[in-house]
Amino acid sequence: MNPAExxxxxxxxxxxxxxxxxxxxxFLHIPRTAVTQIEAGNRAVSTLELTKFAKLYHYSxxxxxxxxxxxxxxxxxxxxxxAPELSQSTKQQIFHYVDLCKQGIxxxxxxxxxxxxxxxxxxxxxxxxxxxxxxxxxxxxxxxxKRLNIGIGAIADITSLITNQGIWACSADLPDEVSGLxxxxxxxxxxxxxxxxxxxxxxRFSYAHEYAHALFDQEESIRVSSTKNNAELIEVRANAxxxxxxxxxxxxxxILRNLNxxxxxxxxxxxxxxSANSKMNxxxxxxxxxxxxTFQDISIIAHHFGVSYHATVYxxxxxxxxxxxxxxxxxxxxxxxxxxxxxxxxxxxxEEKEEKNLWDRELIAEISxxxxxxxxxxxxxxxxxxxxxxxxxxxxxxLYEFALSTLDNDQNKNQMxxxx
Numbered sequence: 234m235n236p237a238e239x240x241x242x243x244x245x246x247x248x249x250x251x252x253x254x255x256x257x258x259x260f261l262h263i264p265r266t267a268v269t270q271i272e273a274g275n276r277a278v279s280t281l282e283l284t285k286f287a288k289l290y291h292y293s294x295x296x297x298x299x300x301x302x303x304x305x306x307x308x309x310x311x312x313x314x315x316a317p318e319l320s321q322s323t324k325q326q327i328f329h330y331v332d333l334c335k336q337g338i339x340x341x342x343x344x345x346x347x348x349x350x351x352x353x354x355x356x357x358x359x360x361x362x363x364x365x366x367x368x369x370x371x372x373x374x375x376x377x378x379k380r381l382n383i384g385i386g387a388i389a390d391i392t393s394l395i396t397n398q399g400i401w402a403c404s405a406d407l408p409d410e411v412s413g414l415x416x417x418x419x420x421x422x423x424x425x426x427x428x429x430x431x432x433x434x435x436x437r438f439s440y441a442h443e444y445a446h447a448l449f450d451q452e453e454s455i456r457v458s459s460t461k462n463n464a465e466l467i468e469v470r471a472n473a474x475x476x477x478x479x480x481x482x483x484x485x486x487x488i489l490r491n492l493n494x495x496x497x498x499x500x501x502x503x504x505x506x507x508s509a510n511s512k513m514n515x516x517x518x519x520x521x522x523x524x525x526x527t528f529q530d531i532s533i534i535a536h537h538f539g540v541s542y543h544a545t546v547y548x549x550x551x552x553x554x555x556x557x558x559x560x561x562x563x564x565x566x567x568x569x570x571x572x573x574x575x576x577x578x579x580x581x582x583x584e585e586k587e588e589k590n591l592w593d594r595e596l597i598a599e600i601s602x603x604x605x606x607x608x609x610x611x612x613x614x615x616x617x618x619x620x621x622x623x624x625x626x627x628x629x630x631x632l633y634e635f636a637l638s639t640l641d642n643d644q645n646k647n648q649m650x651x652x653x
Contacts, residue, residue, distance in 0.1 A: 370473030
């Protein structure tokens with residue numbers, strides 16, 4: 234390994250875990266200046282020190298020593314390094330979806346599709362504080378909305394939006410403490426998986442959170458978001474992005490205006506008086522209590538953007554629409570908000586779990602399209618499309634029948650003869 238590249242990877246690994254140099258030095262029992270010199274490429278790293286660095290940062294030693302790109306690491310190794318607590322059954326399900334994405338990449342190459350490279354990568358320095366992390370996330374969320382030309386309205390289908398950016402995305406049966414994960418591998422492309430067992434509003438937030446990792450952290454080969462690492466600055470940034478991306482400031486203000494809320498209790502204006510050639514002060518006061526944000530307002534905003542009641546309250550606090558005291562009061566009114574939405578038959582839109590047959594709908598749709606198109610162009614065999622149909626859960630026979638239906642008469646006759 235080139236010493237300069239090794240130093241770069243050590244620094245990147247430390248910053249990705251929000252560990253400062255002093256903490257790293259204490260873990261290795263070396264001076265902080267030694268860590269500084271190592272990361273600057275001015276001091277060699279012993280095998281023992283490298284082993285300790287890898288343990289502290291939860292990275293494999295091969296990540297630091299392998300001259301190939303980190304994205305080419307074995308996915309099993311990456312997953313164990315990032316989340317060693319995952320059960321074997323959970324990992325098997327992740328591997329299943331990874332295999333499907335590999336199949337998709339292979340089909341795209343066969344069909345000579347353009348590589349999945351349309352997603353931008355926002356180059357921002359690693360945040361040094363929670364404030365900076367929140368600022369970065371909010372700013373890039375606004376920029377991304379502008380890039381996608383989606384204005385200030387609610388995002389109707391976050392999964393489709395992500396898929397349209399060239400990312401494989403679906404839900405998976407993950408442990409409750411894991412909200413989602415982001416994978417970047419040369420064999421699969423970018424993958425986002427979120428916890429299928431979480432309710433709809435939380436899943437939407439997790440999709441936006443992992444999308445932030447795809448925009449900010451493409452240099453990482455894997456990122457698992459869980460209660461174990463939620464204090465890391467990179468996770469704070471992704472949460473700030475998700476809140477701002479799903480609930481843009483102007484969108485919130487527009488709803489409040491429609492509700493006749495969000496105005497100052499006292500509004501002063503200065504009007505030019507032409508007769509006196511001077512100014513005239515005009516004061517307008519709103520009716521008492523008319524501008525108070527209530528649990529009803531929060532519930533309406535939450536339903537509009539498809540996010541949870543709590544996420545909405547905290548978002549309004551973060552953009553200074555409500556005070557901390559009002560924030561606490563509104564949180565205490567959650568049950569009233571829940572009953573209000575339930576009475577309107579709206580609560581299930583946010584707090585119900587998604588049906589299992591919808592977990593991987595977008596991913597399956599993409600791969601089935603690619604398989605049918607490859608078969609139609611005679612790039613894959615009948616046996617292969619049946620194999621793919623079984624793997625994605627549609628059923629090999631059914632996918633084959635769909636593929637046959639896309640052929641012209643001569644192609645269809647040829648395929649029927651082959652089948653005989």
